[in-house]
Amino acid sequence: MKPLLQLSDIRKSFGAVRALKGVSFDLQPGEVHALLGENGAGKSTLIKVITGAHSPDEGTLVVGEETLRSLTPSKARELGIACIYQQPALFPDLTVAENIGLRLKKTGAFARVNHAARRKQAEELLKRIGADLSPDAEVRSLSMPEQQLVEIACALGSGAKVVIMDEPTASLTQKEQHLLFAVVRDLRKSGVGVVYISHRLEEIFALADRVTVLRDGESVGTNRVDDLDEAAMIKLMVGREVAQLYPPAEGEAGDVVLSLKNLCCAAGGVKGVDLEVRAGEIVGMAGLVGAGRTELARVLFGITPADSGEIRLNGKPLTLSSPREAISHGIAYVPEDRRRHGVILEMPIAHNITMAVHPVLFPGTWLRFKAETELAKDFIRDLGIKAYGPDAPGGSLSGGNQQKVSVSRWLATKPKLLILDEPTQGVDVGAKSEIHKIIRGLAKDGLAVLMISSDLPEVLGMSDRIAVMRGGTVTAVLPGGSDAHEVMAAALGHGGKEVA
Amino acid sequence: MNGKYSREISVAAALGLLLVALALFAPNFYELQPLLSRTTSQMPALVAAIGITLVIITRQIDISIGAQFSLCGVVAGLVAAAGMPLGVAVLAAVGAGAFLGAFNGLLVAWLGLPSIVVTLATMVTWNELLRLWQQGRFMNLPAGFQWFGLSQAAGQGVVIGVAVALLLAAAWSMKNLAAGRRVYATGTDAEAARLAGIDPKWTTFGVFVLMGALAGIAATLNLVQSPQVQPNAGDGLELKVIAAAVVGGVAINGGRGNLWGVLLGLLLLANVNPALTHFKMEPYWERAIQGLVILLAVIADGMKRTKKAA
Numbered sequence: 033m034k035p036l037l038q039l040s041d042i043r044k045s046f047g048a049v050r051a052l053k054g055v056s057f058d059l060q061p062g063e064v065h066a067l068l069g070e071n072g073a074g075k076s077t078l079i080k081v082i083t084g085a086h087s088p089d090e091g092t093l094v095v096g097e098e099t100l101r102s103l104t105p106s107k108a109r110e111l112g113i114a115c116i117y118q119q120p121a122l123f124p125d126l127t128v129a130e131n132i133g134l135r136l137k138k139t140g141a142f143a144r145v146n147h148a149a150r151r152k153q154a155e156e157l158l159k160r161i162g163a164d165l166s167p168d169a170e171v172r173s174l175s176m177p178e179q180q181l182v183e184i185a186c187a188l189g190s191g192a193k194v195v196i197m198d199e200p201t202a203s204l205t206q207k208e209q210h211l212l213f214a215v216v217r218d219l220r221k222s223g224v225g226v227v228y229i230s231h232r233l234e235e236i237f238a239l240a241d242r243v244t245v246l247r248d249g250e251s252v253g254t255n256r257v258d259d260l261d262e263a264a265m266i267k268l269m270v271g272r273e274v275a276q277l278y279p280p281a282e283g284e285a286g287d288v289v290l291s292l293k294n295l296c297c298a299a300g301g302v303k304g305v306d307l308e309v310r311a312g313e314i315v316g317m318a319g320l321v322g323a324g325r326t327e328l329a330r331v332l333f334g335i336t337p338a339d340s341g342e343i344r345l346n347g348k349p350l351t352l353s354s355p356r357e358a359i360s361h362g363i364a365y366v367p368e369d370r371r372r373h374g375v376i377l378e379m380p381i382a383h384n385i386t387m388a389v390h391p392v393l394f395p396g397t398w399l400r401f402k403a404e405t406e407l408a409k410d411f412i413r414d415l416g417i418k419a420y421g422p423d424a425p426g427g428s429l430s431g432g433n434q435q436k437v438s439v440s441r442w443l444a445t446k447p448k449l450l451i452l453d454e455p456t457q458g459v460d461v462g463a464k465s466e467i468h469k470i471i472r473g474l475a476k477d478g479l480a481v482l483m484i485s486s487d488l489p490e491v492l493g494m495s496d497r498i499a500v501m502r503g504g505t506v507t508a509v510l511p512g513g514s515d516a517h518e519v520m521a522a523a524l525g526h527g528g529k530e531v532a
Numbered sequence: 533m534n535g536k537y538s539r540e541i542s543v544a545a546a547l548g549l550l551l552v553a554l555a556l557f558a559p560n561f562y563e564l565q566p567l568l569s570r571t572t573s574q575m576p577a578l579v580a581a582i583g584i585t586l587v588i589i590t591r592q593i594d595i596s597i598g599a600q601f602s603l604c605g606v607v608a609g610l611v612a613a614a615g616m617p618l619g620v621a622v623l624a625a626v627g628a629g630a631f632l633g634a635f636n637g638l639l640v641a642w643l644g645l646p647s648i649v650v651t652l653a654t655m656v657t658w659n660e661l662l663r664l665w666q667q668g669r670f671m672n673l674p675a676g677f678q679w680f681g682l683s684q685a686a687g688q689g690v691v692i693g694v695a696v697a698l699l700l701a702a703a704w705s706m707k708n709l710a711a712g713r714r715v716y717a718t719g720t721d722a723e724a725a726r727l728a729g730i731d732p733k734w735t736t737f738g739v740f741v742l743m744g745a746l747a748g749i750a751a752t753l754n755l756v757q758s759p760q761v762q763p764n765a766g767d768g769l770e771l772k773v774i775a776a777a778v779v780g781g782v783a784i785n786g787g788r789g790n791l792w793g794v795l796l797g798l799l800l801l802a803n804v805n806p807a808l809t810h811f812k813m814e815p816y817w818e819r820a821i822q823g824l825v826i827l828l829a830v831i832a833d834g835m836k837r838t839k840k841a842a
Contacts, residue, residue, distance in 0.1 A: 335726075355726060355727055356731060359729040365727065367727055373721065373723045373724040373727050375724075376720050376724050378720050378788065379716070383713065387713070387728040387729075387730070388728045388729045390710035391710075398708040398709055399707075399709065399710060
């Protein structure tokens with residue numbers, strides 16, 4: 033069969049940085065081709081070459097019948113290439129139908145809009161992908177996965193033959209993932225080629241036909257997924273064996289650090305949470321998106337204060353009404369979205385790390401840059417942050433290293449309780465296992481760790497105990513080493529029939 | 533042009549070019565007395581520019597700065613005319629400014645209103661109240677007020693000294709105090725700052741209060757240079773200082789910029805007019821040329837951003 037897309041020997045440099053050093057890639061009709069690689073391996077650059085955002089320095093692209101040196105975004109669209117990004121790019125104030133209509137049809141400024149036809153078209157497309165959405169809903173009111181479905185509907189409606197999906201499941205619940213997978217399989221059946229990017233290996237095994245691994249801007253091989261196992265795939269990605277994905281638990285849990293009794297927060301949708309976290313223990317927090325896990329963390333960090341119930345830290349009852357108060361009591365929170373709120377990208381690493389400890393590091397007086405730099409250097413060394421120095425801006429680091437900076441900021445406060453929200457989201461496999469090692473090391477040193485994660489293998493592999501949340505409350509606390517089935521069953525609130 | 537100080541360097545180069553041209557073709561620009569007078573007359577704007585720089589770095593704007601300046605001047609003038617000592621008049625001006633700043637800060641920080649709307653409203657309100665109250669009268673000041681009761685040269689020295697001391701103190705604080713770091717953090721990402729235990733509301737409020745107080749000091753430094761209070765002394769000041777900040781490389785969307793760039797920006801814009809006089813050009817060109825300089829600065833920012841994005 034003639035490939036939908038064939039890239040040969042694509043090279044692209046940005047200044048001195050050679051992002052792509054001769055990558056070849058092809059996509060057959062009716063296949064899901066996974067693109068795998070650590071952050072910085074060149075995946076996003078390659079995607080941008082395919083969507084026309086970047087022109088390659090060398091190499092050729094064959095799209096269908098046409099051979100090209102480079103594409104432009106509009107040319108790519110014309111040739112049937114569509115990309116669904118992690119963060120959907122929709123107009124929040126317009127309805128679903130208006131968004132789809134705008135994307136699919138270029139009209140003159142004074143052409144009359146046929147609202148009925150638009151609505152009908154949207155309805156059909158949504159139905160085709162099995163999305164239970166009203167075409168009249170404002171996009172603002174939709175959840176992230178629902179917005180992704182709208183994006184997919186747009187891609188489908190534009191008659192795309194090549195659909196690129198960039199980490200589409202990053203913020204989806206298990207159930208939504210299954211829905212998405214069904215849509216992808218449908219696309220495949222209808223002859224569309226899907227380029228699928230994800231850090232989650234299990235998704236690639238579940239979905240992809242072939243996988244191309246990128247490393248340092250080069251393709252290190254294209255294989256049939258059936259021919260590889262997890263270890264082989266990781267080895268291809270990192271170029272070395274990742275000895276153990278999850279570091280083993282060590283030591284005994286100590287005294288109760290955090291204890292919650294019937295904690296409620298109506299504004300945050302937290303409804304009567306009972307939970308204990310002990311020193312030296314990692315409590316993994318599983319549940320679907322929307323189960324109230326992040327909301328609970330926000331209550332514990334004083335962002336949305338609790339209405340009723342009890343929070344005790346080391347036995348002492350607390351009221352937490354601002355992050356500053358929480359910090360002063362020894363609570364640290366590494367938020368979910370590090371790119372937005374975890375690390376200030378414009379600021380040097382050193383400034384980022386000392387941000388929450390100004391009063392301690394510089395009591396009452398001016399900043400001492402030497403102390404700041406020393407502290408930053410300590411963390412750069414201890415956590416293995418890859419950066420050219422404490423002055424490097426946060427934005428110059430890869431995702432995994434940004435996350436380490438975010439964690440450093442909170443370790444600098446010498447907390448008693450560390451709350452991590454999706455600590456390895458969007459982080460490549462190598463950095464992920466480093467972060468896991470860091471978390472385990474912290475617990476070993478006596479820190480109480482509460483780790484929220486939607487990455488089920490991570491929860492299972494890392495936790496000493498697993499708390500499962502559903503509908504704003506903790507529905508089950510399971511021992512570490514429980515199997516995925518039990519956890520998912522508790523998260524879904526029934527016998528776990530939906531677990532694939 | 534890359535690197536951290538590229539903007540400061542380009543503005544300094546433009547300023548240097550202008551000064552060299554003046555030295556070659558209009559050497560009487562450098563006669564001591566007029567030079568000193570011109571410099572002194574820019575000092576109130578410099579002090580106000582310190583305030584606006586902090587406000588812009590916090591990702592806010594204060595266009596009521598000119599109205600605050602006028603109002604503080606009138607308050608100080610009334611206190612002085614009532615026979616109070618100089619120190620009391622200065623305190624009254626600073627206090628009035630801080631109060632006006634607190635009013636803006638309250639609305640912006642705690643009610644979350646956009647600062648451009650709040651300060652547009654307060655600008656018009658203060659100006660109109662002032663007009664109603666003073667009916668445009670020029671009030672005479674007591675004799676001991678001008679130049680702080682010193683000789684003109686000594687008075688000019690004090691004005692320049694105060695402004696430069698404030699600039700140094702502010703620049704040092706922005707770099708070396710936790711509060712300065714908080715201002716940058718709040719301006720870059722207020723939510724991230726909040727999660728790091730910084731209170732963006734208090735930071736924003738504090739910056740507006742400081743802005744008002746600096747407007748009060750600026751008004752006093754302006755007042756001592758003339759025998760009269762002009763109730764419209766601050767007209768157009770907001771444009772001048774915001775322009776100086778933008779030309780000096782302060783990012784209008786917050787988080788970036790420093791006071792040295794603003795100083796250079798102010799000096800560049802302030803020297804357009806004297807340069808025109810010395811080159812015997814129509815003074816009507818002043819606004820046009822200032823506008824052109826601002827446009828160039830904004831275009832440079834835009835090109836830098838586009839290049840980064842590509």
